[in-house]
Amino acid sequence: EPEVTQTPSHQVTQMGQEVILRCVPISNHLYFYWYRQILGQKVEFLVSFYNNEISEKSEIFDDQFSVERPDGSNFTLKIRSTKLEDSAMYFCASSPRGTNYGYTFGSGTRLTVV
Amino acid sequence: DQQVKQNSPSLSVQEGRISILNCDYTNSMFDYFLWYKKYPAEGPTFLISISSIKDKNEDGRFTVFLNKSAKHLSLHIVPSQPGDSAVYFCAASGANFGNEKLTFGTGTRLTIIP
DSSP states (O other): OOOOEEEOSEEEEOTTOOEEEEEEOOTTOOEEEEEEEOTTSOEEEEEEEETTEEEEEOTTOOTTEEEEOOSSSOEEEEESSOOGGGOEEEEEEEESSOGGGOOEEOOOEEEEEO | OOSEEOOOSEEEEETTSOEEEEEEEOOTTOOEEEEEEEOTTSOOEEEEEEETTOSEEEETTEEEEEETTTTEEEEEESSOOGGGOEEEEEEEEOOOSSOOOOEEOOOEEEEEEO
16 A cells, blocks of 8 residues: 655754655655644644645744655655754655545654754 | 644543544534544554535444534444554544645544453
């Protein structure tokens, strides 16, 4: 069964450093997303991406965050200057035709900012 | 701003019995509702969804019921199996024009007792 692949599974970084979280969505999917889950809290929407541009972003997705689809397969989330409160599980997801077809989520990257 | 609420953080059910997970929402603009299941160290897995024009959708052992007037939905699992032990998230989105974001509840941890 096709899956969304995320790397690394765990990333530890120092506060103020830049991190790039990587995702390989399912190949024929058109919509891509990043969500995050702070420990003990709910899964929160960060950004959606379609046709090589951001479709929607949340208040969390400020100027420190950016997304890119550098080639036909990868989808990345960059945090320019990490803060302690960025520590969370970050989930990438993709969908063939939008929300009501049910996204496929990756297994997540646990980001720990120290 | 909790637009999607799962008021039971945990639920224990005997194997073979029915599991009923509940979810309430406040935003009347939500048009599509989904249930996801999550195991530790994995991303959420799509289970079942329902459009706001329906009041029931069934898929095998899983049935979702929607009561629009009460802004309430529930997921029924019958019969419950040990492999159903996981965290279940209710999620909602607006009308799907392509890639509406998902708003998640805080989750209910279901434990199936053998």
